[in-house]
Amino acid sequence: YQIKGLLYEGKAKKIYETDNPDIVIMEYKDDATAFDGTKRGTIREKGIVNNKVSNHFFKLLESKGIPTHFVEEIDERRTAVKKVEIVPVEIIVRNIAAGSLCNRLGLEEGIVLKRPILEFCYKNDALHDPQINQYHILALELATEEEVDRIVEYSFKTNQVLREYLKEVNIDLIDFKLEFGRYKGNIVLADEISPDTCRFWDVNTKEKLDKDRFRRDLGNVEEAYKEVLKRLGL
Ligand code: C5P
Structure with missing residues (x-):
């Protein structure tokens, strides 16, 4: 592909x-932000890890029948993807209580949920990505009912596929964030699935x-990202 102009630069x-x-x-950068952009830093070679991990998961999910934006890896930091119109809703799937769920509901980190939780957030930086539900999505016309049904179906399927796959390499999938896009009229999984957008815990x-590790200054940030690569055999 002949690369032309910069279309968008995110965090x-x-x-x-x-x-x-x-x-x-x-193109994946090494820049890291947390807490709504208030904490900033660099995680060395994070972009390389996230590119490889995300592509590995997208190929796996495609093979299990979930359509994604993935086309082909160009080099260690860059990947060709379908140009989608991003649905302005983030989907969070949770298997074990952590992060904002603990803060909101007063749960202890690590509590195993009876069944997965699916949450929606409105993608809007100025409003700090507020949590919404399916009624808000339809009322604000962020997506159609058919699209929401697809998004929910693909999100739970993604959870099932990734959870089982990661268990094999001794990783518990605690929670993760997904984004979807429209491509030629269909909903496809987009953005990335990486240690930036998931919580991964060693099973033992x-x-x-x-x-x-970055958000909470736990140290060994680069090493943790590399460990995920290694466990996936990448
Ligand atoms: O912060 P919270 O506990 O709600 O995050 C849930 C999951 O979604 C975490 O795995 C986090 O990394 C991911 N997330 C994300 N991007 C956001 C918000 C959350 O990747 N804007």
Whole structure:
């Protein structure tokens, strides 16, 4: 692909246009932010890890029947993906209580939930991504009812696939965030699935292998990201 102009720069990624109107290039940066952008830093080679991990998961999910934006890995930091219109809703799936769920509901971190929880947030920086529900999504026309049904179906399926897969490499999938896009009229899984957007705990030691090491200054941040790569055989 012939790379053209920069289309968008976010906190962790840059998106470039290409000569193909249906394809864009995602480039993963090492920049890290947390707590609504108030904490900033760099995690060395995070971009390389996230690119590889995310592509590995997207290929796995495609093979299990979940459509994604993945096209092909270009190099260690860049991937060609379908140019989608992002649905302005973040989906969070939780298996074990952690993070904001503990703060909101007064739960102890690590409590195993009776069944997975699915949450929606409105993607809006100025409003700090407020939590919403399916009624808000339909009332504000953020997505259609058919799209919401697809998003919910793909989110739970993604949880099932990734949870079982990660268990094999001794990682518990605590929770994660997904984004979806529209491509030629269909809902496809987009953005990334990486240690930046998931909580991964070692099954035995409960050691955190994700961005919480950065958020909470736990040390060995780069090492944790690399450990995820290693366990996935990448
Ligand atoms: O902060 P909270 O506990 O709600 O996060 C739940 C999950 O969603 C975590 O795995 C976190 O990394 C991810 N997340 C994200 N991007 C956000 C909010 C949460 O990747 N904007």
